[in-house]
Amino acid sequence: MDEVEQLKRLVESDLSASDKMAIARVRHNLMAHAEGSKRSSRRRRLALVSGAAIASAAAAALVLGLVVLPGAHLPTASAAVVRVLDDAISAHQEITMQTGTGEYLRTRLVEVTWSAAYDGKRNVDKDSAGRPFAWKERHISTVWSPSDPHDQWVARDQVHSFGFLSPKARHLVDPDLDETWRAADGDFGPHWRYPQAADFSSYPRDPDALLDRLRTDGEGADNAVFEHVSGLLLEPGLPDDLRVAILEAMKLLPDIELKNDVSLPGHRSGVGLSIEDEDALVFDPVSGRFLGELSTTENPFAADEPVRFATFDQRAVSVSSVPLEAAQRLSLPASR
Numbered sequence: 001m002d003e004v005e006q007l008k009r010l011v012e013s014d015l016s017a018s019d020k021m022a023i024a025r026v027r028h029n030l031m032a033h034a035e036g037s038k039r040s041s042r043r044r045r046l047a048l049v050s051g052a053a054i055a056s057a058a059a060a061a062l063v064l065g066l067v068v069l070p071g072a073h074l075p076t077a078s079a080a081v082v083r084v085l086d087d088a089i090s091a092h093q094e095i096t097m098q099t100g101t102g103e104y105l106r107t108r109l110v111e112v113t114w115s116a117a118y119d120g121k122r123n124v125d126k127d128s129a130g131r132p133f134a135w136k137e138r139h140i141s142t143v144w145s146p147s148d149p150h151d152q153w154v155a156r157d158q159v160h161s162f163g164f165l166s167p168k169a170r171h172l173v174d175p176d177l178d179e180t181w182r183a184a185d186g187d188f189g190p191h192w193r194y195p196q197a198a199d200f201s202s203y204p205r206d207p208d209a210l211l212d213r214l215r216t217d218g219e220g221a222d223n224a225v226f227e228h229v230s231g232l233l234l235e236p237g238l239p240d241d242l243r244v245a246i247l248e249a250m251k252l253l254p255d256i257e258l259k260n261d262v263s264l265p266g267h268r269s270g271v272g273l274s275i276e277d278e279d280a281l282v283f284d285p286v287s288g289r290f291l292g293e294l295s296t297t298e299n300p301f302a303a304d305e306p307v308r309f310a311t312f313d314q315r316a317v318s319v320s321s322v323p324l325e326a327a328q329r330l331s332l333p334a335s336r
Helices: 003-011 030-040 051-063 079-097 167-172 207-217 222-233 240-250
Strands: 027-029 104-117 134-146 152-162 177-184 257-262 270-274 280-283 290-294 308-317
Touching (some): 079 240, 079 257, 079 270, 079 308, 134 167, 207 222, 207 240, 257 280
Antiparallel strands (some): 104 134, 104 308, 152 177, 280 290, 290 308
């Protein structure tokens, strides 16, 4: 691939709409309901670049001494966005390097989501006093991965519903959950609700190839790519090398916007990255660490709260802090 073709690839994008079916059940997640209608209104956009403009860009690159080699990848995001991603890569690599022999890497994901019950016309159900059947659900997933991947892994899953706007909505939710599982090689079996390391083997680690794969999955739309990588970065079982490759590939997305003073509940203000009206990925402006995700959807039940947010934390811990005791529930349930 010559310089002109390389630069053409970096500046052209074919952005198509990303439709999602609304969840077809009476009680479903409010976030999915809101985003389903939001994404359906997106228009197809096509960025056109003239041959003269491409040639001019290639000439400018050569004047600056920039050599585009086959397989090389050049950032097309803004310099400010690239700095945030570089800091995130450095922060993640520092965390993984701190995990010494016999220690564990603890990954903790906390998701808080507003949910509601809907009738057949997709209106929110209400009690006789006019209070909506709405509540919050907190889902905590913690995975302890050993420095030797063949050792025992531990995973804890906790779900708690709270903040009911109508007391009668309590009977609509499932009982609280608190389960701890252990498995060699991180193989928790088919009942574990999160992907495991082996499930990511098909993702390329080269940023260019990875972006091609993500664009194929998203039918060419970069906002769909951003939504996909957001979900991947929140996966507790995401392999370290793929996490770094994703952050590198994000530098190749020209439409990522930087948002200052984005606040996740429980954290100081961070910097957010987003495309169009996608949820924002939040990073610590000092350490560079990935902090989580913040919904940009308006909350119809609590205007001062996000309709959904997720906090993400990784750190090296000693084996003494890992719940390996026999008192924990370590066997897989028969069904979910």
